[in-house]
Amino acid sequence: MSKIVCTIGPNTCDIESIERLAETGMDIVRLNMSHGTHDWHRTVIYNAREVNAKGRFNLGILLDTKGPEVRSGDLKAPIKVKRGQKFIWTIRKDVETFDDFTVDVSYDDFVNDVHIGDTLLVDGGMCSFLCTEVTGTDVVSECVDGGTLTSRRHLNVRGKSASLPAITAKDWEDIKFGMEMNVDFYALSFVKHEDDVATLRDYLRENNSKALVLSKIESADAVKRLQPILEVSDGAMVARGDLGAEIPIEDVPLVQDQIVNINRALRKPTIVATHMLESMITYPTPTRAEVADITEAVRQGADATMLSGETANGSYPYKALHVMVTVAESVVSQDSALSENDLFSPVLRSQESNLQDPRLDLAYGASTMASRLNVAAIVVFTRVGTYAKLVASTRPRCPIIAFTPDGDLVRRLTLFWGVKPIQLDFSTDPEETVSRAVELLVEKGLTSTGDTIVITSDMLVKDNNTVNTIQVRTVH
Known part of the structure; x- marks a missing residue:
């Protein structure tokens, strides 16, 4: 249910390694633009897309900008x-x-x-x-x-952010490269103000890119403006390494919790990153504290957790990923024991944004019905992704299968909690679309004969009319 982002590096950049990471549980490929050339990153993207072309996976591509870093110079010796x-x-x-x-x-x-x-x-x-x-x-x-x-x-x-522009000349070159390669997400480093995010989002939209912009919260300035920054962003990444250097380290878990809570109310995804399994860069087993750290991120309701050096250049990339998958699955599998935890219940309405999509009540209804009927999956039909995101935000206790005819949207939906996106061309006859979707679910082993599923959509009608619907069906 919780998604996993893996940083690709020298140890994991070939097709076989990327496919093995996908098989182990990777959902999104992260390109760290602080390292490597455009040619190197282009090859990684091609390799990831070749893995996708085999039909088993829909890996998203996340481009992480270097940002305005301050660094010491070269030394002849340490x-x-x-x-x-x-x-x-x-x-x-x-x-x-x-x-x-x-x-x-x-x-x-x-x-x-x-x-x-x-x-x-x-x-x-x-x-x-x-x-x-x-x-x-x-x-x-x-x-x-x-x-x-x-x-x-x-x-x-400590406690200060450098007086540098959020998007450097190098970042703009990397962003243009990302547009050329049609990446799915941009993680904007060292965001200090909501205008930084708006600048990038406007630039992407002006150039016909629908990629999502995730604000990396890693500066003291950003912490002071969390709400307006997150409202303008498509999501966020809690970059705890630099954040812990700019604010008191004991405040980092509290800020992480605050970011997740704000984004859950806004119906936007959060990635928790940095030092998740740092020890596994060198050692084959994690520390108990690292396991507890992943558990806390998942229980807080973060949509995804991320591995950095663990998969980029660590000695045990697949073991590290397996640990993260196992820990996240363990948290979710104890649903009944944690049913009072906010992860497994809707966000309180008093915490939500004032601007509510009217389809949110339908999403809650589908999630509640799925829980009470113990269904195999919630099936969503969506053209732009909003409906699938709303259902995901309610944190249902079953997988969310999102059908869409848009191949690019399929990859963008990989970030959202519990969503398994599948590309499917929609028929003008809604019943035909449903029948084809159910056949595809059975073919992929996602449901079996006799399973109950909840189907929800605002577009399963003829003549271009829209009606919000929830259906309960048995797979035949």
Whole structure:
């Protein structure tokens, strides 16, 4: 029911590996544009689509922008820093080499963003430094937590976001590449304001792209504007690594819960990402805390969880994915024990958006009927996907089979909780469409003779008229 996003990397980019990931439980392929060339990513997309062409899977493609990152410069050799050591971060460009405890920074306004007393974090906290002095070109700091500094490390200032545009020149080139390749989702990194999201959505629509824009919540600025950002977005990704570097780490689970709750009220999907099974990059079994982390994300009602380095370059990509699938399925299988949990009940009407689709009551009705009748599936017929998303938002206790004639929409629906999208051309005769759909369900092994199914739609009528309907049928 809960979906899984897998980052593709050198270990998993060939057709056989992508197919194996799909067989294990991957729903969406993530392309991390911080790494790799367009040619490399193009090959991954072609490979994923070849897997789709075999007819067993409908993998969605998610392009994750690099965003406006601040990074340290190149080093000739790693630098070991100890607590109490003085360390200088510089924007000087007129020096070819620096002393052993000075490193350049890629962002010229770094000296304006950082102030005395600020905490600098390297790679989310692998090392940390306290700013003690700022000059026109240098940020002088004292090491608080020691470690080894290597080239091109990501830098954050605790509690602050860099004064950089949300969409960089590189991001625009990557977005245009995504449009050329007809990707299904864009994850927009380091969103700080709802206007950042609106800019990208408007650009996509002007260029006839229906791809969904997911805001990555990973900055202190974004946390301050969660509601307006999520209202403008098509969904969200909780990017907990950078988020934990910009806000107090103890606040990250609370913000994650807040994002999921807001999106559930808005009927929009949420992906929970970063460090889900980090230990399995190196080890074949997860920690108990990681298992609890996945469980919490699923119980909160997130539509999807995500693997990053675990599947991109880890030693055990398939084992990591299997663990995530198994844990998520275990949570859902204990439905009866967790029936009071919000995951398995509708969002309270008092929490919902004021702007309600009138079809929402029908979606609730279908979900409630499916639960009481213990049906095999809810079958939805949709042309634009809205109806399937509404049914998914009610979190029914059975699969949602969404039939649509739009092949691109099939892939976009892969992100939504419990939805299994299938492409089917609709007939002008609604009964013929239903009959063909049921035959296809039996053929694919999704239902059997004697099963009860709930069918719901607002378009199963002749003469271009629409009538909201819920039907209960027995598969013959």
